[in-house]
Amino acid sequence: MPETTDHPQSLAALAADGGGTAGVPIELIGVTKRFGSAAPAVDDLTMTIPAGEIVVLLGASGCGKTTTMRMINRLIEPTSGRILIGGLDARAQQPDELRRHIGYVIQQAGLFPHMTVAGNIAQVPMMLGWDRRRTARRVDELLDLVGLAPGEYRDRYPRQLSGGQQQRVGVARALAADPPVLLMDEPFGALDPITRENLQEELLRLQGELSKTIVFVTHDVDEALRLGDRIAILGAGSRIVQYGTPEEILADPADAHVEQFLGGRSAMKLLGLTRVRDVVLDDQVRAGTGDDVAGLRHRLRDAGAEWAIVLDENDRPIRWVGRADLDGGSGPVGALPPGPDGRIDTVLSAGSTLQEAVEALLNADREVVPVAGAHGGYVGAVTLTTVRQAVQEVRERRRPPRPGRTTAAGTPPAPDTGAPSADSVALAAAGEADGPDRADAR
Numbered sequence: 001m002p003e004t005t006d007h008p009q010s011l012a013a014l015a016a017d018g019g020g021t022a023g024v025p026i027e028l029i030g031v032t033k034r035f036g037s038a039a040p041a042v043d044d045l046t047m048t049i050p051a052g053e054i055v056v057l058l059g060a061s062g063c064g065k066t067t068t069m070r071m072i073n074r075l076i077e078p079t080s081g082r083i084l085i086g087g088l089d090a091r092a093q094q095p096d097e098l099r100r101h102i103g104y105v106i107q108q109a110g111l112f113p114h115m116t117v118a119g120n121i122a123q124v125p126m127m128l129g130w131d132r133r134r135t136a137r138r139v140d141e142l143l144d145l146v147g148l149a150p151g152e153y154r155d156r157y158p159r160q161l162s163g164g165q166q167q168r169v170g171v172a173r174a175l176a177a178d179p180p181v182l183l184m185d186e187p188f189g190a191l192d193p194i195t196r197e198n199l200q201e202e203l204l205r206l207q208g209e210l211s212k213t214i215v216f217v218t219h220d221v222d223e224a225l226r227l228g229d230r231i232a233i234l235g236a237g238s239r240i241v242q243y244g245t246p247e248e249i250l251a252d253p254a255d256a257h258v259e260q261f262l263g264g265r266s267a268m269k270l271l272g273l274t275r276v277r278d279v280v281l282d283d284q285v286r287a288g289t290g291d292d293v294a295g296l297r298h299r300l301r302d303a304g305a306e307w308a309i310v311l312d313e314n315d316r317p318i319r320w321v322g323r324a325d326l327d328g329g330s331g332p333v334g335a336l337p338p339g340p341d342g343r344i345d346t347v348l349s350a351g352s353t354l355q356e357a358v359e360a361l362l363n364a365d366r367e368v369v370p371v372a373g374a375h376g377g378y379v380g381a382v383t384l385t386t387v388r389q390a391v392q393e394v395r396e397r398r399r400p401p402r403p404g405r406t407t408a409a410g411t412p413p414a415p416d417t418g419a420p421s422a423d424s425v426a427l428a429a430a431g432e433a434d435g436p437d438r439a440d441a442r
Ligand SMILES: Nc1ncnc2c1ncn2[C@@H]1O[C@H](COP(=O)(O)OP(=O)(O)OP(=O)(O)O)[C@@H](O)[C@H]1O
Pocket: 035, 041, 059, 060, 061, 062, 063, 064, 065, 066, 067, 068
């Protein structure tokens, strides 16, 4: 007799709870795996993977990432310790049953070569006893979801697909039975950089819709920073060296090993994660087209500024006007002949990253680039000082208290990422330690 309880006793029940199964948390508690007498492949690992997040395991080759992942779906049995998935002990589940509710994507997709795309995707639905119509509908839905036209691709064989397309099919197959958990072991590792970036974008888009719990293994720091809600940096035996959000890790690497793993340039990487909307913008003297030239001249002088930004009636930036342009002039600013140096080539949006902002600054003729908010209205400007202060602020905000687990013991071997050693770009230069004030942020 099955006992009655408020809680589901199997992942199947969890998955059936709601259409569109969202992620469940995964807890590893003191998990160890020994293969024979060698040092444990995974040594007393304790970590929580929150529901609906992408957690990236990042670590050198052989540190135990795959072993950790395969213990979650019981392709490998732990020597000791417990693994809870959605609060349920993985050991209490039938391994086959468990794996039907945990999608698994590996490098080079691992598709069955003698089966069509549809046949590959239909594996788990067929094992679950779905009828043909339901399965066929699901296959087409999944192909759509991963960006492959069903009519074109469903009857192809894997060898008739590019590597990137195979990987998409691999993701579709893993999602077939709508599992709450996805395990992805270097899924994009064998792809060229552009295909890889496309698939990363796709995964983020998918995750925006699906909110699965995703454990994602990679060697690639940039991939980790891009995809991870959290990143666990692992040393030998899957020892957690640092576990935190990408911002936390970049702002405050736990030790020299992590810094080395990040490949230096952590300030630059932080810029790629920070949006213009999240930083304190510089303000420039503003001028409407109807403003009086003489008045503007005074305002510039009072502000100690050389240039004002001219805005149209909807606050959209039109051009810069300099003191020299105003000299001897009169009447409305809009009637002045446009000065040769007043052109605005680039306007950043609030969603631009600071990396894009720096790019724009380096390409611009002046040391300031305007930012437009919704409807293109001017909201402020970015300068190198803005960027520097933003990086400092993120670092200061992240420092105390240090999040996640850190251990200081034992320095694992250097990773084989081929990353350059730490050549820190000192964007967060000394001085200017004062926190920027929040005024004029919008
Ligand atoms: N079946 C096995 N028998 C014996 N040792 C194993 C077995 N599987 C893995 N190992 C060992 O366990 C350690 C961790 O292996 P694992 O595959 O988990 O590493 P990884 O972090 O995924 O590495 P990579 O980044 O190269 O894929 C390695 O030293 C490996 O040799």
